[in-house]
Amino acid sequence: MTPPPKRVPRVVTKNLVVTRAIPFKKKNVKDPELPQGEVVVTTVGVKGTKKLTYAVTYTDGRETRRRLVRQQITVRAVTQVTSIGTLEEESEPAGGCDPNYGGGCVPIASDVDCSSGSGNGPAYVTGPVQVIGSDVYDLDRDNDGLGCEDG
Structure with a gap:
């Protein structure tokens, strides 16, 4: 086989x-x-x-x-x-400045008035300051973009 x-x-x-x-x-x-x-x-x-x-x-x-x-x-x-x-962002002055305003330091407070006006504070700002956001403190009474124009 x-x-x-x-x-x-x-x-x-x-x-x-x-x-x-x-x-x-x-x-x-x-x-x-x-x-x-x-x-x-x-x-x-x-x-x-x-x-x-x-x-x-x-x-x-x-x-x-x-x-x-x-x-x-x-x-x-x-x-x-x-x-x-x-x-690093520049540090804000003591008390801080409100970012809604430029051209000067508008302090952050319960109320801010123009130093040349008749407001009762407790905080004041010498102007003019430019409104670049919301005018939270009503500093620009004539709505032209500038607040506290009278000094």
């Missing part, structure tokens, strides 16, 4: 292309133009992609070997840049 013929395994090699994401990096930079503590993303990070080509060997339909033969970056990742403010 003759032995059965030896079975020859079927070996096939194919190329397999896989696309993978490349994560973006993150970088923080100090920005002397931004107020201290303010954080702004100045460059948005973007993922990149790369194409990997493998030579895959199959023996009788089962993968038996995988070898990387080529790697190509198709889209470069963009680093995300975050700016962190370092500008």
Whole structure:
């Protein structure tokens, strides 16, 4: 009796292309133009992609070997840049100045009147002062943008 013929395994090699994401990096930079503590993303990070080509060997339909033969970056990742403010704001005078007024310090108080007027305070301001926000103390009686124009 003759032995059965030896079975020859079927070996096939194919190329397999896989696309993978490349994560973006993150970088923080100090920005002397931004107020201290303010954080702004100045460059948005973007993922990149790369194409990997493998030579895959199959023996009788089962993968038996995988070898990387080529790697190509198709889209470069963009680093995300975050700016962190370092500008120190000038300190306000004692009691603080109301941010609704410019050109002089209008104190923050329960009521402020023009020093040349007949108001009863408790705080007074010598003008003129420019109204740059809301005229919370009604210092600009003629609504021309200037308060305490008479001194």
